[in-house]
Amino acid sequence: MNSKAKKEIREATTEELSVLLNDLNEKPFRLQQIHEWLWMKWARSFDAMTNLSKNLREELALRYEFRAITVDHTQQSSDGTIKVRFKTFDGHFIEGVLIPTTDRLTACISSQIGCSLTCRFCATGKMKRVRNLFHYEIFDQVAILQEIAEKNFSKRLSNIVYMGMGEPLLNYNNVLRSIDKITSPKGMAMSPSRITVSTSGITKQIRELADEKVKFNLAISLHAADNAKRSKMMPINDTNTLEELIDSLDYFYKKTGTAITYEYILFQDVNDSETDAANLVKLCRRIPSKVNLIEYNTVEDVPYQKAGHESLDKFITYLQKNRVNVRVRRSRGKDIDAACGQLANKNN
Ligand code: SF4
Numbered sequence: 001m002n003s004k005a006k007k008e009i010r011e012a013t014t015e016e017l018s019v020l021l022n023d024l025n026e027k028p029f030r031l032q033q034i035h036e037w038l039w040m041k042w043a044r045s046f047d048a049m050t051n052l053s054k055n056l057r058e059e060l061a062l063r064y065e066f067r068a069i070t071v072d073h074t075q076q077s078s079d080g081t082i083k084v085r086f087k088t089f090d091g092h093f094i095e096g097v098l099i100p101t102t103d104r105l106t107a108c109i110s111s112q113i114g115c116s117l118t119c120r121f122c123a124t125g126k127m128k129r130v131r132n133l134f135h136y137e138i139f140d141q142v143a144i145l146q147e148i149a150e151k152n153f154s155k156r157l158s159n160i161v162y163m164g165m166g167e168p169l170l171n172y173n174n175v176l177r178s179i180d181k182i183t184s185p186k187g188m189a190m191s192p193s194r195i196t197v198s199t200s201g202i203t204k205q206i207r208e209l210a211d212e213k214v215k216f217n218l219a220i221s222l223h224a225a226d227n228a229k230r231s232k233m234m235p236i237n238d239t240n241t242l243e244e245l246i247d248s249l250d251y252f253y254k255k256t257g258t259a260i261t262y263e264y265i266l267f268q269d270v271n272d273s274e275t276d277a278a279n280l281v282k283l284c285r286r287i288p289s290k291v292n293l294i295e296y297n298t299v300e301d302v303p304y305q306k307a308g309h310e311s312l313d314k315f316i317t318y319l320q321k322n323r324v325n326v327r328v329r330r331s332r333g334k335d336i337d338a339a340c341g342q343l344a345n346k347n348n
Pocket residue numbers: 115116117118119122123124125126164165166167200221
C-alpha cells in the first residue's frame with residue numbers, strides 16, 4: 001500500500017475501526033484499547049501500543065499512519081519559560097510555549113502554520129499562512145508540552161491558551177475538534193474553563209461558538225477601542241469592525257454566560273492616552289469583561305514600542321478608577337523570543 005494513500009489513524013471513525021477489527025478476527029475490546037492509546041495515553045506511533053499484539057500493530061500500520069508532530073528544538077528562558085519548535089509531518093515548523101508561574105503552568109499553542117492576517121505588531125503576521133493545523137497536530141502540541149511539563153516541573157498543565165501562531169477561528173473545525181479531545185473524559189479530561197481561545201475578532205465564528213454554547217473562555221486581541229486606530233494595527237478590523245465585534249460578543253455572552261477577556265498591548269504614543277483608556281472603559285461597560293494589559297516585546301521591523309512605566313501606571317489607574325477589572329500580564333520568555341507576538345520560527 002502506498003504510504004501517501006494511508007489515513008491518519010486519528011481520523012479513523014469508530015465504525016471503520018470496528019469493521020477492521022472484526023475482519024481481522026480481533027476481540028471488540030481492542031477498539032477501546034486503540035482509543036485509549038490515541039487519546040488517553042497520547043501514543044504517536046504504533047510501536048507504543050504495547051498491549052496490542054505485534055500482528056495487530058502491523059495490520060494497523062499497513063492501513064494507517066501517524067502524522068504526529070515532533071520536537072525539533074527547545075529553548076529555556078532565564079525565567080523558566082520553555083519554547084518548543086515543533087516539526088510537522090510535511091516539514092513545516094510551528095511553535096508552542098510552556099509558561100510556568102507561581103500558580104499556573106500554561107501551554108500556549110499554535111493553530112495554523114503562519115497566519116493570513118497581518119497584525120502590524122506580530123512576528124507571525126509577517127509570515128505567510130501555509131496551512132491550517134489538523135486537530136491531532138494541535139492535540140500533539142498539548143500532549144508534548146504536558147510531557148515536558150511533567151519532566152521539567154513535575155506538574156501537569158493548569159491552562160491552555162490558543163494564542164500561538166495563527167488565528168484559531170480561521171481554523172474553526174480543527175480547533176473545536178482538538179478542544180473536544182482535550183476536554184473529553186475519554187481524552188485528556190481537562191476542564192474547558194482552563195482553556196482560552198484568543199482571536200483577533202472573527203465575528204461570524206464568534207457567533208458560531210455562541211450557538212454551540214462552548215464552555216471554554218474567549219479572549220479578544222483588542223489593542224484599541226476605536227475603529228481608526230484598531231484598523232491601522234489590525235487590518236481585520238476593516239471587515240470585522242468594533243461595532244460588529246461587540247454585537248457578536250454580546251451574543252456570545254448571552255448564549256454562554258462567559259465573560260470576555262480583552263487583551264490590550266500598550267504601545268507608546270499609539271494606544272496609551274487617556275482618550276484610549278476612556279474608549280476602553282466605554283467598551284468594557286457593554287459586556288461583562290476583564291482586561292489583560294500585556295507587556296510588549298520588540299519585534300524586528302515593527303514601528304511600535306512598548307509603553308513606558310508612567311503611561312502604563314496612568315492607564316491602569318484610569319481603568320481601575322472606572323471599575324474595570326484589569327491585570328497586567330508581564331511578558332515571559334523575552335530572551336528566547338517566546339513572548340507574545342514574537343513567535344516566528346527563528347533559527348536560534
Ligand atoms: S496576532 Fe494572531 S491573528 Fe494577528 S497576525 Fe499574529 S498570529 Fe495572526
